Every structure is written in C-alpha cells, then in structure tokens.
Amino acid sequence: xxxxxxxxFVAVAEERHFGRAAQRLQMTQxxxxxxxxxxxxxxxxxxxxxxxxxVELTPAGEVFLDEARxxxxxxxxxxxxARRAGRGELGRLRVGFVGSATYDxxxxxxxxxxxxxxxxxxxxxxLSTPQQxxxxxxxxxxxxxxxxxxxxxxIEVTVVHRSPCVLALPxxxxxxxxxSIGLADLRGVPLVMLxxxxxxxxxxxxxxxxxxxGFSPEIQQEAREFQxxxxxxxxxxxxxxxxxxxxxxxxxxxxxxxxxxxxDMEMGVAWxxxxxxxxxxxxxxxAREAVRPRDEG
Amino acid sequence: xxxxxxxxFVAVAEERHFGRAAQRLQMTQxxxxxxxxxxxxxxxxxxxxxxxxxVELTPAGEVFLDEARxxxxxxxxxxxxARRAGRGELGRLRVGFVGSATYDxxxxxxxxxxxxxxxxxxxxxxLSTPQQxxxxxxxxxxxxxxxxxxxxxxIEVTVVHRSPCVLALPxxxxxxxxxSIGLADLRGVPLVMLxxxxxxxxxxxxxxxxxxxGFSPEIQQEAREFQxxxxxxxxxxxxxxxxxxxxxxxxxxxxxxxxxxxxDMEMGVAWxxxxxxxxxxxxxxxAREAVRPRDEG
DNA sequence: CGTCATTACGGAATGCGTAATGATA
DNA sequence: TATCATTACGCATTCCGTAATGACG
Numbered sequence: 083x084x085x086x087x088x089x090x091f092v093a094v095a096e097e098r099h100f101g102r103a104a105q106r107l108q109m110t111q112x113x114x115x116x117x118x119x120x121x122x123x124x125x126x127x128x129x130x131x132x133x134x135x136x137v138e139l140t141p142a143g144e145v146f147l148d149e150a151r152x153x154x155x156x157x158x159x160x161x162x163x164a165r166r167a168g169r170g171e172l173g174r175l176r177v178g179f180v181g182s183a184t185y186d187x188x189x190x191x192x193x194x195x196x197x198x199x200x201x202x203x204x205x206x207x208x209l210s211t212p213q214q215x216x217x218x219x220x221x222x223x224x225x226x227x228x229x230x231x232x233x234x235x236x237i238e239v240t241v242v243h244r245s246p247c248v249l250a251l252p253x254x255x256x257x258x259x260x261x262s263i264g265l266a267d268l269r270g271v272p273l274v275m276l277x278x279x280x281x282x283x284x285x286x287x288x289x290x291x292x293x294x295x296g297f298s299p300e301i302q303q304e305a306r307e308f309q310x311x312x313x314x315x316x317x318x319x320x321x322x323x324x325x326x327x328x329x330x331x332x333x334x335x336x337x338x339x340x341x342x343x344x345x346d347m348e349m350g351v352a353w354x355x356x357x358x359x360x361x362x363x364x365x366x367x368x369a370r371e372a373v374r375p376r377d378e379g
Numbered sequence: 380x381x382x383x384x385x386x387x388f389v390a391v392a393e394e395r396h397f398g399r400a401a402q403r404l405q406m407t408q409x410x411x412x413x414x415x416x417x418x419x420x421x422x423x424x425x426x427x428x429x430x431x432x433x434v435e436l437t438p439a440g441e442v443f444l445d446e447a448r449x450x451x452x453x454x455x456x457x458x459x460x461a462r463r464a465g466r467g468e469l470g471r472l473r474v475g476f477v478g479s480a481t482y483d484x485x486x487x488x489x490x491x492x493x494x495x496x497x498x499x500x501x502x503x504x505x506l507s508t509p510q511q512x513x514x515x516x517x518x519x520x521x522x523x524x525x526x527x528x529x530x531x532x533x534i535e536v537t538v539v540h541r542s543p544c545v546l547a548l549p550x551x552x553x554x555x556x557x558x559s560i561g562l563a564d565l566r567g568v569p570l571v572m573l574x575x576x577x578x579x580x581x582x583x584x585x586x587x588x589x590x591x592x593g594f595s596p597e598i599q600q601e602a603r604e605f606q607x608x609x610x611x612x613x614x615x616x617x618x619x620x621x622x623x624x625x626x627x628x629x630x631x632x633x634x635x636x637x638x639x640x641x642x643d644m645e646m647g648v649a650w651x652x653x654x655x656x657x658x659x660x661x662x663x664x665x666a667r668e669a670v671r672p673r674d675e676g
Numbered sequence: 677c678g679t680c681a682t683t684a685c686g687g688a689a690t691g692c693g694t695a696a697t698g699a700t701a
Numbered sequence: 702t703a704t705c706a707t708t709a710c711g712c713a714t715t716c717c718g719t720a721a722t723g724a725c726g
Contacts, residue, residue: 083458084381086691100706113692115707125458127465131655132706135700141471141656142464149457156453160446161380161422167439168424174438358428359438383716397681410717412682429681432725 085157087121088150090114091129095147098137170360172201177365178214178226179206180281180349181307185330187243187349188227191372195365202361210280210306218354224362225369229281230350240366243349243373245326247284249341250311252318258337265343266295272302272320280306284347288323291343312336349373382454384418385447387411388426392444395434467657469498474662475511475523476503477578478604482627484540484646485524488669492662499658507577515651521659522666526578527647537663540646540670542623544581546638547608549615555634562640563592569599569617577603581644585620588640609633646670 093103094114104111122129129143139147166172179188192204209217214226218237232239251258257267269292278285292299302320305311308331311322316335325347329338351369353362390400391411401408419426426440436444463469476485489501506514511523515534529536548555554564566589575582589596599617602608605628608619613632622644626635648666650659 083454084383086381088454088457101704109691110693111706112694112708116691119707125461125465127461129461133700135705137706140465141658142461145464145469146457146461149453149460153450153453153457156446156450157380157385160385160443160450163446164422164424164426164439164443167442168422168437172442361438398679406716407718408681409683409719413716416682430725432680434681 083121083124085154087117088153090117091121092147092150092154094118094130094137095139095143098139100137166201168360170202170362170364171199173359173361174203174205175225175361175365176205176207176223178209178217178223178228180211180214180227180229181208181309182229182281182325182327183227183349184208185327187327187373191227191242191365191369194372195368198368199361199364202364211282212279214352218352221354224357224359225351225353225365228350228352229283230348231283232350232352236355237352238355239350239352240370241348241350242369244346245349246346247323247341247344248326248329248338250315250322250324250328250336250338252315252321253335253337254318255321255337257321258339260339263339263341265291265341268292268299268321269295269297270300273299274311274314274320274322275299275301275304276308276311276322276324277304277306284323284325287345380418380421382451384414385450387414388418389444389447389451391415391427391434392436392440395436397434463498465657467499467659467661468496470656470658471500471502472522472658472662473502473504473520475506475514475520475525477508477511477524477526478505478606479526479578479622479624480524480646481505482624484624484670488524488539488662488666491669492665495665496658496661499661508579509576511649515649518651521654521656522648522650522662525647525649526580527645528580529647529649533652534649535652536647536649537667538645538647539666541643542646543643544620544638544641545623545626545635547612547619547621547625547633547635549612549618550632550634551615552618552634554618555636557636560636560638562588562638565589565596565618566592566594567597570596571608571611571617571619572596572598572601573605573608573619573621574601574603581620581622584642 090103090107093107094100097103097106100111100114104114107114118130125146127142127146128140129146131138131140163172195202196204207223209223209226211228211232214223214228215232215234215237217223218226219234228239230239230241249257249263257263257271260267275288276284289299303314305314308324308328311324312328312331312333314320315322316333323341323344351366353366387400387404390404391397394400394403397408397411401411404411415427422443424439424443425437426443428435428437460469492499493501504520506520506523508525508529511520511525512529512531512534514520515523516531525536527536527538546554546560554560554568557564572585573581586596597617600611602611605621605625608621609625609628609630611617612619613630620638620641648663650663
C-alpha cells in the first residue's frame with residue numbers, strides 16, 4: 083500500500099464515480115480500477131460496491147475513507163513541517179551566554195530573533211566562555227555569546243559588539259572626582275577583579291597593561307559575576323574595571339568613570355564551524371544585525 | 380512521495396546507518412540511497428547529514444522523522460480499522476423494531492450481539508412494520524424486527540420467533556373461569572383490538588377467523604400499542620387477542636387465558652436483500668440463534 | 677586500506693495508456 | 702443502446718540489484 087492508493091481511493095470515494103475520479107486525478111479509468119482493486123486485495127476488504135451504474139461505499143469503505151484522509155493530511159503536514167524546519171522557521175536553538183551579555187546584547191538579539199522566527203524554540207543557558215566552548219563541542223548548545231578568544235578551531239567566533247571599559251568606584255572614592263583617569267592611576271589602589279575563569283581576556287588585559295605601566299594591581303578580591311563585583315565595589319572593597327555595558331548594574335553607592343588606556347572589550351557569538359543548521363544561520367544573521375558594533379552599551 | 384520513502388527514511392534515521400537500514404528493509408544500499416535522495420529532492424530539504432563515517436539527522440530530519448512515524452502509524456491504523464470493519468467487528472447498525480419485540484425477542488438478541496460485536500454501534504428505533512419497510516427501503520435502518528408479511532421483494536424476512544395467541548380478559552370477566560376458550564366464544568363479546576396499521580397480520584387473522592365462524596367481532600376500541608390495549612382491557616372495555624409474549628405486560632386487573640383456533644403469531648427480522656454488510660450478516664446470525672422458535676415468549 | 681555511501685548501469689517489475697469486453701439499466 | 706467499470710495488452714517508467722567509484726578516517 084502506498085499513498086497513491088489512498089489518494090486514488092479518496093478520489094473515487096468522493097466522486098462516487100471512477101470516470102470522474104480518474105479525470106480529477108489526471109489519469110484514465112483502467113489503471114485507477116486496477117489500483118483500487120489492488121488496494122482491496124491487500125486489505126482483504128471490499129471498500130466499494132460496484133453497482134455498474136453507481137459506486138457505493140461499503141461500511142468498511144466508510145471507515146477506511148476517514149482514516150485514509152487522515153493519513154494524507156498527516157503526510158502533507160509532515161512535508162510542510164520538514165520544509166519549514168529546512169527554512170529555519172521551526173526548530174530549537176540552545177543559546178549559551180555569559181552573564182554580561184544579559185545587560186544589552188542578549189535581549190536585543192533575542193527580541194529581533196523571536197520576531198523573525200516565532201516558530202523556533204529558544205533555550206537559554208548562562209555559562210562562562212570556557213564552559214560554552216565545551217558545551218558547543220559536546221553539542222549541548224548551538225550558539226553562544228562569549229568573550230573572545232576561544233581556543234578550539236572547530237568553533238567559529240565573530241565579534242558582534244564592542245564596548246569600552248569603564249571604572250566602577252565607590253561613590254566616595256578619591257578617584258571619583260578626578261577629571262580623567264588612566265590605568266596608571268590604579269597603582270596601589272585596591273582592585274576588585276572578575277575571576278579569570280569567567281573572563282580570561284579582561285583579566286589578562288588589565289594585568290598585562292598594568293605590568294606595562296610597571297606595577298602589579300592590588301587585587302583585593304575576585305568574584306565570578308559582575309553583579310558580585312559591583313556589589314563589592316559598593317561595599318568599598320575597591321574599584322573595578324568593567325565593560326561599559328555593566329553600567330546597567332545600578333547601585334546608589336557606585337559611580338562609573340571613563341578610563342583611558344584600555345582596549346574595547348569584545349562580545350562574540352560562537353558556533354560549531356560545521357553546523358549548517360538554517361536556524362543557526364538565521365540567528366547569526368540576526369546577531370550580526372541586531373547589535374551595532376562600536377556603539378556603547 | 381510514497382509510504383515507501385517514509386519507511387526507508389525512518390529506518391535510516393533509526394539505524395543512523397544506510398547499510399544496517401538496508402539490511403533491515405531487506406534490500407541493498409544503493410536503491411535505499413536513491414530513494415532517500417529522491418525524498419530529499421522532493422521536499423527540497425536535507426534530512427540527513429552524511430559524514431562519510433556516520434549519518435546524522437539535520438534539525439529538519441528530526442522534525443520529519445517524528446511526522447513520518449505518525450504517517451506510518453496512521454496508515455497502519457487505517458488498514459487495521461478497515462479490516463475490522465470488513466469483518467463486521469466495527470461499524471454501526473440501525474435496528475428498527477415493533478413495540479412487541481421489546482418484551483422478549485429484542486433484549487435477547489441485543490444482549491448476545493453486543494457481547495459478540497462490542498465494537499458495533501447499535502442504534503434503536505421503534506417503528507411499526509410498514510414504517511420499517513419504508514425505513515429499510517430508504518436506508519434509514521439496516522434491519523428490523525417486524526410482524527410478517529412484508530410486501531417489497533427488495534426486502535427479505537425470516538421468522539425468528541413464534542408465539543401462540545392468548546386472550547387478555549378483565550379479571551372479573553365471565554370467560555375468565557371457563558376451562559377452555561375458543562374463538563367462537565368471542566361472539567358478542569366486546570373486543571379491544573390492536574390497530575390494523577400497527578399489525579395488519581393479527582388484525583386480519585382475528586377478523587378472518589371470526590368471519591369463518593360466522594360472526595363479526597364487536598370491536599369496542601382500537602389502540603396502536605399493546606400497552607394501551609392491555610390498559611383498556613384492565614379498564615373493562617373488553618377482551619383482547621394478544622401474542623403470548625404480551626403476558627409480560629402485567630396488570631392486577633388482567634388475566635391471560637389460552638385460546639384455541641388461532642395460528643401462532645410470527646416475529647421476523649427483515650433486511651435489504653442486497654445488503655452485504657458483514658455487520659448485518661453477524662446480526663442476522665445472532666438473531667436466528669438467540670431466540671428459539673416455537674418457544675413460548 | 678577498510679568502511680560506508682554514492683554513482684553507473686542493466687534487468688525486472690509495475691504503473692499507466694489504448695483498445696476491447698462485459699454488465700446493467 | 703448507452704454508460705460505466707473491468708479485462709487484455711503493450712510501453713514507458715522506475716525500482717532494485719550488481720559492479721564500480723569516491724570519500725573519509
């Protein structure tokens with residue numbers, strides 16, 4: 083039994099006439115008769131009562147008509163869904179992101195993507211950059227918002243956002259009133275740092291530049307999330323170098339000041355190089371479009 | 380696209396291996412490859428990612444796998460239901476019956492039929508014999524319990540039950556104490572008759588036999604249901620000739636007595652001669668078996 | 677170099693069309 | 702006799718098998 087048999091049978095059952103059914107199916111009567119007979123033989127059931135002048139459905143034919151229609155509808159649905167999935171209008175996308183992406187990049191991208199692909203089920207998971215690298219390789223996420231660089235060459239990364247670094251200070255900190263602040267001014271100033279395991283790039287950049295200025299920063303405390311870092315700054319434990327987007331973490335006791343001498347911090351999207359999923363492609367396209375590089379977060 | 384394509388695809392998707400899938404499908408790899416490729420071309424969607432060493436499903440393939448399984452399951456269901464309907468295990472049967480069938484014949488047959496064909500939906504409708512004849516010809520019922528004869532030769536009838544006639548009398552009626560009663564004893568006795576439109580056979584038989592005895596019965600009142608007839612007898616309006624099965628209509632004020640000289644009254648099942656429905660066949664077989672002809676009701 | 681999928685090609689099955697036959701009203 | 706379905710038969714498609722080729726580890 084093939085879908086063809088079902089189509090033929092439904093046509094005959096609806097037309098109650100082999101000739102008209104054949105016409106509708108764009109074929110001649112004899113092969114239609116053959117196929118119907120074949121179907122009946124395979125089922126071992128008479129579906130149609132041929133009264134030479136009119137065709138009637140047997141009770142079994144009535145039942146089979148209903149069921150055959152369902153099969154055909156389901157088959158059409160299968161094709162339709164596969165095509166939509168193929169166009170990336172349907173499916174699932176597992177998105178990883180570093181905490182600091184939630185401040186601006188992630189919401190902007192998600193909003194636009196959800197509008198463009200409402201059929202895609204987006205699953206979010208907050209992970210550090212190295213965790214995302216692992217998750218990508220293990221196929222636990224499909225795309226990630228990360229802080230470059232990433233080491234694996236199975237993974238591709240493009241920068242979608244750059245934001246300058248700013249200095250977060252306790253409101254009453256002496257440096258808060260300076261007209262301008264440079265990295266050299268941090269000599270001897272207690273520092274709260276984001277843990278290297280969370281964002282190696284920022285950590286190494288700050289330490290490296292300080293070393294270029296001839297000093298090692300006084301790392302008072304480390305924390306694994308910016309939320310915590312800002313909390314510690316508010317508590318007066320020290321100042322912190324954070325990307326400008328972190329300004330969205332408001333606190334009464336914290337002020338943000340521009341600081342010179344630091345390169346812009348990059349936010350990238352990472353994905354498996356070999357992943358050709360159309361959903362991913364659509365997401366990447368949105369990500370590149372949704373955030374304006376060089377804008378301040 | 381045919382069911383074959385779906386079967387092949389499901390096999391490959393489940394085995395994640397063309398070779399094993401081909402083995403499972405009892406065929407060789409090349410045609411399997413061809414069919415899958417054909418399917419993908421028709422859909423315009425890549426369903427499988429061939430990595431030369433392993434076969435992976437694309438997201439669209441995942442979607443299509445689910446849907447294809449549903450199509451195949453539905454197709455199997457269609458076949459199964461058609462076969463069951465063909466065996467008469469499934470379907471609908473519209474049964475007509477005269478009121479007097481409810482006393483014994485109908486319940487017995489229905490009980491046995493329901494046990495034997497639990498999947499059949501039985502729809503009951505009380506109709507007089509001529510109404511059933513019309514309903515059969517109009518395809519409003521499939522089978523009927525009737526009082527023979529029926530006139531149309533498109534309809535077949537077999538007698539499934541015979542019961543003798545008895546006389547229903549008011550408890551205090553003079554005839555009630557007679558050792559035996561014959562039809563001749565009804566001369567001059569007020570009679571309550573079932574309307575001829577309800578059961579022509581009984582009406583004509585009684586009148587005909589009376590006429591043979593040289594008198595016309597004193598028809599005091601007619602009614603269209605036995606229930607009413609017995610009520611009128613209880614009210615003292617007269618005596619009534621009824622089939623023995625009507626004894627089930629108990630009344631404090633009515634007694635039943637045997638009466639000689641009347642033929643047994645027949646209950647038949649009627650159906651369209653050309654109706655070859657297996658459900659009907661099963662019902663007829665049950666009807667012939669369930670009631671024992673010549674038994675008293 | 678071995679495994680596994682695809683391409684190439686030939687044969688057999690079969691689905692469809694034309695023509696003839698049959699059945700029924 | 703006219704209509705409509707089935708049977709008869711030939712052709713073209715196509716489905717599948719065998720053999721050869723290709724790709725990846």
